[in-house]
Structure formats: C-alpha cells, structure tokens
Amino acid sequence: DTEVTQTPKHLVMGMTNKKSLKCEQHMGHRAMYWYKQKAKKPPELMFVYSYEKLSINESVPSRFSPECPNSSLLNLHLHALQPEDSALYLCASSQDGSFNPSSYNSPLHFGNGTRLTVT
C-alpha cells in the first residue's frame, strides 16, 4: 500500500464541470508534486510545492489550479477541462524540500493516481 493517498481513484467529468483531486501524505515530507501521465508515456511534471509554497509551475494551463492548504495536503482544482486532459494524475511527495540537484537524493513517493476522463 502506498503512503500517499489520492482521491478519487476514478473521475469522469464534463467540460463545464468543476472538480478537485485530493492528495494526502503523513510522512512529514516537505515537497509535494502533481504529475500528469498519458497512456504509454512517462509522467510529466505539472507543479511542485516546497514548504507549502508553489516553487515550480511547468507552464500548465490555468484550467488546472493547485492548492496546498498545509504540509500534508495537496489539491488540484479542475475547471473547463478538455477531452485531451484525460489522463492519470499522480501525486507524489519527497522528504527534501530544497532542490540542490548536486546533493539531492530524496526519492519521490507516489500515490496510485486518479484516472480522469473528460467527456
């Protein structure tokens, strides 16, 4: 069982709907991430929160809005999505919240994802 919990497991939404994906971890990790994964592709980074502040936004469209209410929770608010946004959305966390690449060795712990279908 994963220590990063994502809800819901599956979500079907229309293009005019507003929905939210939720992620929770209780490992005391200081960085949290959202990834998008299309079929047969590697995960693509969307957002990174470090110490509850947004540190990386990979030019994600504004119809995706992240939120980090506290160090254990991460949300992704969805509005006016397109069918091409259908994918597996993965949340991850890591212990180290400072990104010094030459010394960074804190692996990511992933949740099982939310399978999103936009109709």
Place this chain on the structure above:
Amino acid sequence: AQSVTQLDSHVSVSEGTPVLLRCNYSSSYSPSLFWYVQHPNKGLQLLLKYTSAATLVKGINGFEAEFKKSETSFHLTKPSAHMSDAAEYFCVVIGSQGNLIFGKGTKLSVKP
C-alpha cells in the same frame, strides 16, 4: 543538461531467466539516479537509488543496478525474472531544478 535514455522500449524474458534493462544518462555533475516501476493502473514505486555512495546499488524485489561513470550507464538487472515483475520501468535522473527527468520507459514482459 541532464537526461536519461532507456535503450529498449520493450524487453521480453522467460520466467526464471535474467533481466537486463538498459539506461544511459547525461549529466553535468555527479548525478542522482533512480529506477521506478509502475504496474498497470498503479502509481510509481521506487526500486532503488544511486547517490554517489556504492556504485552497485541493491533494491527491492531482488533488483540491482550498477553505476558506471566511464560508460554513463545505470543498467537494472535481476538474476531471475518472476511473473510479478511484468511492468513498466522508468530510469530517472535529477534535473537542475531538483525535478525528476524520466526516461521513456521500458515495458518488461515475462513469459511463463
């Protein structure tokens, strides 16, 4: 810039035979490298990590990887494949912003 190249998109082995999944990396500094596994409709699970300590890294489920600087490689091996090893495997390097840079993945099939 940091990058990884997984040399095989699909590897097929028979149960009980060795597994070799190949990964080459490019990095302007001593890299941190990881192997992750993803079973169907699941998240990614860390198999092992290299962070400039021992060059031979042992991971979970009998997997190991050897860091070879001269060959810029970090290949994943297992002496004897099990049916449960069938999955997608990703080689990963840490990027300059601390972000993970994924290889394109290798699908491992295990035949009975």
